[in-house]
Amino acid sequence: MSTRALTHHVRVLAPLGNRHDEILTPAALDFVGHLVAAFGKRRQDLMRERRRQALRLASGSPLDFPMVTSAVRADPTWRVAPPAPGLTDRRVEITGPPERRTTVSALNSGARVWMADFEDATAPTWENVISGQLNLLDAIERRIDFSSEDGKEYRLGGQLATIVVRPRGWHLDEEHLEYDGRPVPAALVDFGLYFFHCAQRQIDAGHGPYFYLPKLENRYEARLWNDIFVTAQELLGIPQGTIRATVLIETITAAFEMEEILHELREHSAGLNAGRWDYLFSLIKTFGHRTDFLLPDRAQVTMTAPFMRAYTELLVRTCHQRGAHAIGGMAAHVPSKDQAANEAALAKVRLDKEREAEDGFDGSWVAHPGLVPVCRAVFDGVLGDRPHQIDRTRDDVEVTAADLLSVRRVSGPPTAEGVRTNIAVALRYFAAWLRGQGAVALHGLMEDAATAEIARVQIWQWLRHRVIDRETVLRLLDEETEALGAEYPWAPVEEVRALFRRTAMSGELPLFFTPDAYSRHLVRHAEPAS
Ligand SMILES: CC(=O)SCCNC(=O)CCNC(=O)[C@H](O)C(C)(C)COP(=O)(O)OP(=O)(O)OC[C@H]1O[C@@H](n2cnc3c(N)ncnc32)[C@H](O)[C@@H]1OP(=O)(O)O
Ligand SMILES: O=CC(=O)O
Ligand SMILES: [Mg+2]
Numbered sequence: 001m002s003t004r005a006l007t008h009h010v011r012v013l014a015p016l017g018n019r020h021d022e023i024l025t026p027a028a029l030d031f032v033g034h035l036v037a038a039f040g041k042r043r044q045d046l047m048r049e050r051r052r053q054a055l056r057l058a059s060g061s062p063l064d065f066p067m068v069t070s071a072v073r074a075d076p077t078w079r080v081a082p083p084a085p086g087l088t089d090r091r092v093e094i095t096g097p098p099e100r101r102t103t104v105s106a107l108n109s110g111a112r113v114w115m116a117d118f119e120d121a122t123a124p125t126w127e128n129v130i131s132g133q134l135n136l137l138d139a140i141e142r143r144i145d146f147s148s149e150d151g152k153e154y155r156l157g158g159q160l161a162t163i164v165v166r167p168r169g170w171h172l173d174e175e176h177l178e179y180d181g182r183p184v185p186a187a188l189v190d191f192g193l194y195f196f197h198c199a200q201r202q203i204d205a206g207h208g209p210y211f212y213l214p215k216l217e218n219r220y221e222a223r224l225w226n227d228i229f230v231t232a233q234e235l236l237g238i239p240q241g242t243i244r245a246t247v248l249i250e251t252i253t254a255a256f257e258m259e260e261i262l263h264e265l266r267e268h269s270a271g272l273n274a275g276r277w278d279y280l281f282s283l284i285k286t287f288g289h290r291t292d293f294l295l296p297d298r299a300q301v302t303m304t305a306p307f308m309r310a311y312t313e314l315l316v317r318t319c320h321q322r323g324a325h326a327i328g329g330m331a332a333h334v335p336s337k338d339q340a341a342n343e344a345a346l347a348k349v350r351l352d353k354e355r356e357a358e359d360g361f362d363g364s365w366v367a368h369p370g371l372v373p374v375c376r377a378v379f380d381g382v383l384g385d386r387p388h389q390i391d392r393t394r395d396d397v398e399v400t401a402a403d404l405l406s407v408r409r410v411s412g413p414p415t416a417e418g419v420r421t422n423i424a425v426a427l428r429y430f431a432a433w434l435r436g437q438g439a440v441a442l443h444g445l446m447e448d449a450a451t452a453e454i455a456r457v458q459i460w461q462w463l464r465h466r467v468i469d470r471e472t473v474l475r476l477l478d479e480e481t482e483a484l485g486a487e488y489p490w491a492p493v494e495e496v497r498a499l500f501r502r503t504a505m506s507g508e509l510p511l512f513f514t515p516d517a518y519s520r521h522l523v524r525h526a527e528p529a530s
Contacts, residue, residue: 008033250275
């Protein structure tokens, strides 16, 4: 690593916890500061462009594949970088927050990849953010073994999953760190700290610094990440092209720029993933004002809906034509201790993975170690000894803009149960999130920031189109708030209820619930020295 003068001062505004100083070293903070100085302004400009694009679409501008990049799409010659060590065979990827216990369990789970998540599955308390980095460092150094208070031993085994880190999205700030008088973009904190501490260590261990990139909306955001990668590699003397990044296609606008996103990142690309839950959220958020985008209960909008199939088939085709992996999305069912419920959950997950493997995906996501064998068996059945099926180019797939937007065929009003479930799920998830837990199992389903977003924007959409009335929602909100308090006596019910009212019942739809909830409830600045 090069020795550089420390010139980019990042202020730490939070109290330091146990071992935080191992992550927040002056050199690591300087590295993050360097990235902010170089790219912070561009990130702000891109956030403004997101708002402009949202307004254009809301006022009726058509969404289509961009004309200006037709040459990129028409050029058959370019390919992404070849798969990097540890990322050739990705038939099963487990996801989860980088907590100490789940870090060990995920790495030992038998999955090929572990997506260590600072985004949908993590409530970004200061402690979660920094201890997550420590856990990753300790895992790579193989010093993470521990015994839990309940007497269980956690020990790393011989065959570990490859680590791929998902930093927070561009819309979030890290308010415990300040550069030049402003909060630091959270994405640069999660990426920068991990890259600084672990890039060389991962290379020495035979892998590399690998990332999942969430919630991108267009090719310019992919270009920003690519430029950050080039600068980060240069600053630390790591060969260009070492980083690999898989982009989640989980916004409706990004679905129209899949080729462009791969092209921008081609020296660093490891493919695309179908982030189906945020995709649905994005669709409702973007077109929620239109009656032809009125969606019924979440449970009725499955991956077999024509517009969802158009999205996943286009993703596979795009990736394979460019030599990239196509990774499937999350089936939300999680194992249960009840045998019948468990069998039903496993059967649903199996069906979902079978469809993905038959469509050409090279692997897929699971949310729980108990689902690894199901996903592996399905992909083993299709792949056999081959590490992937990138050679299946899916030339048969033709997807038009209308196919991606053909929501009308599944549109319809919600059921009474669907309305109540969305309120109940949003309240329970918000309560867990405010307590620092970013993923929970509720009614047999994995719920995280993406699925909670769907729950609250559906309520907003149904109110907006008057398919439910405000009085009914307020009555259900009262009932479900009371039930929440009875079930979770620790829950700050009034804060949770207010958060729901601001994010699901206001006239103007907030773009995400997380920035509001973070600033009001998760930020804890250190007492100023007297
Ligand atoms: C839309 C998207 O972005 S999807 C990706 C983001 N979301 C996620 O990553 C969610 C990941 N999944 C999870 O966090 C968890 O599975 C939950 C919260 C849904 C359920 O967790 P639990 O309530 O602990 O489930 P359960 O009690 O069945 O867990 C059994 C064991 O498996 C472990 N486990 C469960 N899920 C995971 C996981 N994803 N990774 C590692 N270990 C896990 C638990 O820690 C527990 O271990 P223990 O016996 O040592 O205590
Ligand atoms: O991040 C994944 C999703 O489905 O959202
Ligand atoms: Mg997501």
